[in-house]
Amino acid sequence: MLWITCPTCGRRPVEEYSFGGELRGVREGITDPIARDIDYAWMYDNIEGVTVERWFHRAGCRRWLTLRRDTTTDSVVAYPLPGGPRGR
Amino acid sequence: MRFYQHSLELYQTLEEELDSWFMHETKGLMWLAHTETQMRAERARSLLNLACGAETVMITPQEAKALCPQLDLSGGGRYPVLGASYHPAAATARHDRVVWAYAQGAMRRGVHVVQHTRVTGLVRDGERVTGVETSAGRISASVVLSAVGGSVSTVAAHAGVRLPIRTHPLQAFVTNGYDFPFAGIVSDTELLCYVSQTERGQMLIGAEYDAQPSYSLRSSFSFLQSSAAKITHLLPFLRDLRILRQWTGICDISADFSPIMGHTGVDGFLVTTGWGTWGFKAIPAGGEQMAQLIATGRAPALIEPFGLERFASDQTMADPGSTGTH
Ligand SMILES: Cc1cc2nc3c(=O)[nH]c(=O)nc-3n(C[C@H](O)[C@H](O)[C@H](O)COP(=O)(O)OP(=O)(O)OC[C@H]3O[C@@H](n4cnc5c(N)ncnc54)[C@H](O)[C@@H]3O)c2cc1C
Ligand SMILES: [Zn+2]
Numbered sequence: 001m002l003w004i005t006c007p008t009c010g011r012r013p014v015e016e017y018s019f020g021g022e023l024r025g026v027r028e029g030i031t032d033p034i035a036r037d038i039d040y041a042w043m044y045d046n047i048e049g050v051t052v053e054r055w056f057h058r059a060g061c062r063r064w065l066t067l068r069r070d071t072t073t074d075s076v077v078a079y080p081l082p083g084g085p086r087g088r
Numbered sequence: 089m090r091f092y093q094h095s096l097e098l099y100q101t102l103e104e105e106l107d108s109w110f111m112h113e114t115k116g117l118m119w120l121a122h123t124e125t126q127m128r129a130e131r132a133r134s135l136l137n138l139a140c141g142a143e144t145v146m147i148t149p150q151e152a153k154a155l156c157p158q159l160d161l162s163g164g165g166r167y168p169v170l171g172a173s174y175h176p177a178a179a180t181a182r183h184d185r186v187v188w189a190y191a192q193g194a195m196r197r198g199v200h201v202v203q204h205t206r207v208t209g210l211v212r213d214g215e216r217v218t219g220v221e222t223s224a225g226r227i228s229a230s231v232v233l234s235a236v237g238g239s240v241s242t243v244a245a246h247a248g249v250r251l252p253i254r255t256h257p258l259q260a261f262v263t264n265g266y267d268f269p270f271a272g273i274v275s276d277t278e279l280l281c282y283v284s285q286t287e288r289g290q291m292l293i294g295a296e297y298d299a300q301p302s303y304s305l306r307s308s309f310s311f312l313q314s315s316a317a318k319i320t321h322l323l324p325f326l327r328d329l330r331i332l333r334q335w336t337g338i339c340d341i342s343a344d345f346s347p348i349m350g351h352t353g354v355d356g357f358l359v360t361t362g363w364g365t366w367g368f369k370a371i372p373a374g375g376e377q378m379a380q381l382i383a384t385g386r387a388p389a390l391i392e393p394f395g396l397e398r399f400a401s402d403q404t405m406a407d408p409g410s411t412g413t414h
Contacts, residue, residue, distance in 0.1 A: 001308050002300070015310065019300040035400075042343050042399040043250040046241035048303050071255075074304035 001076055008061040020054030047073055089140035091390050095373030096177060102372055106193040111287050116272040117178030118152055122167045126278055130173040135150045144175045145228035150217045156271050164321035178273055178283055183368055210246040217357040219245055231382055233358045238338030240307040240361040249352045252343035252399050257304060258365050261334035265289040279318040291329060293319055296341055297365055339364050344404040349378060350387050350395045
């Protein structure tokens with residue numbers, strides 16, 4: 001089972017959290033603004049490997065956090081540096 | 089709905105056509121409702137099904153009990169059954185046998201099935217896709233159709249195609265044998281779980297997919313815990329059975345919960361994806377319609393609304409036929 005360490009509450013089971021989606025940047029490679037919006041609205045990287053994503057500690061401190069998770073093993077591999085809002 | 093109804097009809101004669109037995113059995117499916125809101129949703133489901141030729145009727149709690157005597161109509165005191173929609177033509181089949189039957193049928197007709205060989209890339213000639221790179225070498229093809237389930241984003245990325253798909257694990261488990269017959273399939277949209285009996289008498293239980301996307305095939309104890317807690321409210325006899333086996337598969341869930349079939353914008357590269365947790369019932373129709381699309385280059389009317397273009401043209405849909413299981 002997946003456990004996530006919240007900076008405020010410590011190590012808690014995944015059931016306490018809500019998945020907030022992969023962190024998606026605007027794709028500079030797409031030059032047409034409409035195509036870029038469509039991509040932003042609908043498309044996912046859906047990476048098989050390490051993703052950067054947002055989680056919400058619903059049944060805890062109710063704060064958002066950003067982490068890196070390996071989707072091939074469903075385990076957290078890294079937490080953001082303190083102060084880095086996007087965790088990159 | 090029409091697409092899935094077509095699939096159901098194809099399944100009914102498929103064993104004969106493929107000359108093999110995959111335990112296709114018409115059992116009937118009921119969707120239980122515990123609230124007025126859910127009753128309305130089930131009424132809407134049955135009317136829509138009916139309009140699309142898939143007979144579905146509303147039944148009373150007593151009628152549900154007559155069909156499935158094990159049902160606790162009080163739902164353990166927490167989930168009283170107010171009624172249900174009932175689809176008598178619903179059926180189950182043994183999933184791996186369906187795959188084998190198709191593989192054998194295709195091979196008899198001259199198709200090469202290459203096993204244990206992974207697609208590792210796509211061969212491109214300018215903008216066109218002209219083949220696949222595999223762990224056993226390169227294979228040229230004038231059309232490449234990706235039908236790789238939850239791995240679709242990885243394969244499509246080789247063609248530079250991005251998809252509105254997220255890959256989520258879905259788990260299920262079976263118990264040891266239950267000595268009595270259990271009628272049909274019982275499903276519940278509020279508790280998000282379903283149960284039926286396998287040919288061997290085991291009780292098969294499934295629930296919703298894992299909340300976070302992942303490619304991991306690891307099964308979890310928390311899944312067993314939560315689905316067992318839910319399903320025993322409705323079917324208390326399950327408490328006396330033991331869990332025999334659990335397993336996990338990965339599902340390609342699309343952003344509007346409907347399948348995506350057809351062209352991708354890259355010449356020579358097509359996808360059939362977005363099958364989520366409900367793709368098994370779609371197999372005969374999905375295969376037939378995609379074959380027509382490849383042969384003619386155009387999507388047949390039945391699957392035309394399921395093109396990838398719908399996301400760009402604001403014609404997404406939440407097809408009610410997709411979101412159920414079975
Ligand atoms: C526990 C569970 C219960 C389910 N219950 C139901 C149900 O009750 N009713 C229902 O309708 N549906 C159900 N489903 C969903 C159904 O199983 C899927 O929708 C269906 O199997 C999808 O078929 P597919 O052929 O598109 O993909 P899959 O069956 O996933 O097949 C994809 C194949 O592609 C292969 N592949 C992947 N990557 C590569 C690569 N790079 N190169 C070569 N090959 C590759 C895989 O090995 C696999 O064999 C359930 C799924 C699960 C996991
Ligand atoms: Zn917290």
